[in-house]
Amino acid sequence: MKDIARRAGVSESAVSFALNDRPGVSEVTRDRVRRVAEQLGWRPSTAARALSGEGAATVGLVLARPAATLGVDSFFLQLISGVQEVLAQRQLGLLFQVVEDVAAxxxxxRRWWAEHRVDGVLVVDPRRDDPRPGLLDExxxxxxxxxxxxxxDRPARPGFATVWVDDAGAMATVVDHLYALGHRRIVHIAGLEGLAHTERRVRTLRAEAERRGLSEVRSVPTDYSDxxxxxxxxxxxxxxxxxxALVYDNDVMAVAxxxxxxxxxxxxxxxxxxVSWxxxxxxxxxxxxxxxxxxDAVSxxxxxxxxLVALLDGAGGGTVQVPLxxxxxxxxxxRSPLPEADSRSAGTPGG
Structure with a gap:
């Protein structure tokens, strides 16, 4: 700030007002200070911003999954690419961490909040009886x-938003397609147990099988690895x-x-x-x-x-559904390789 003030011919307080978009200086002075700051390669200190209550200019993402499965998961790599694209436009950083479980x-x-490390977080892999929304509210x-x-049944909460995809509708689409081709013995090789989207897919597969009277349809959980x-x-x-027919919850398992x-x-x-999910x-x-x-995982x-950026700008929480x-x-x-008679018996409970 001293260097900028000296070169711009203004006081240090004027530099502070100009660079933080605060009233107290003219637009001419503000423009001059910003030009000098740009010439000197000045960037705001995130540590100083946090201490002054202006935020860390960083958002967080924690992934509680086996680290060995992350490097080959194309969905998360593309998801993070889309996240980073938007954050870069706002000059926001992304603090990413992989941990063992939800407790970690x-x-x-809690640690990030106490240290003022992040201004907000992206929460992935919703779970049954998920403790994270309540903690983040607190x-x-x-x-x-x-x-x-x-x-x-739950009112919208300030500072909390949801972005979701219709996993149930997607599973119904897969089952419809396989059923039309005569498949009656279908195994869903699923992802991690306890994840909300895994449970939605499993429930939908079960419901679609019961609706059609299919007795040889089931799901088997895995850790997503090849x-x-x-x-x-x-x-x-x-x-x-x-x-x-086999339906895999990711591309890596399908290829394996x-x-x-x-x-x-x-x-x-x-x-x-x-079929790969x-x-x-x-x-x-x-x-x-x-x-x-x-x-489109990037989208x-x-x-x-x-x-999340809208929440940081003061907007209320909302819900966004991405395309099916x-x-x-x-x-x-x-088409199923089973003879038609075998397909019919496979569709009869106990057959």
């Missing part, structure tokens, strides 16, 4: 719940009545599943059809190319970041 995530929020940290479902995706694939295909099926002598799609380049790097649900991230994922049909799905 809550501890990170701390007074603005937050956006990414992937939550709005509760019509290793567990392959292991579960081998297990379900080794059963006495193996499924004719194709290889695991081949190791057991199952050809895709002649013997078993494969996430579409990515991986789905087009395996033979055959994988039928997949396509959603999802942008929407979440825009909602679209099923991209490729070569990994075809």
């Amino acid at each position: 995530e809550c501890a990170a929020y 701390l007074g940290l603005p937050a956006v719940l990414v992937g939550g479902v709005p509760d019509p 290793a567990e995706g392959a292991a579960v694939t081998r297990r379900v295909l080794s059963a006495q009545s193996p499924p004719t 599943g194709v290889a695991a099926a081949a190791s057991l002598g199952f050809a895709v799609p002649q013997d078993v059809s494969v 996430e579409d990515s380049a991986l789905c087009r790097m395996v033979h055959p190319w994988l039928t997949a649900l396509s959603r 999802f991230g942008r929407a979440a970041a825009r909602e 994922p679209r099923l991209i049909e490729r070569e990994s799905v075809r």
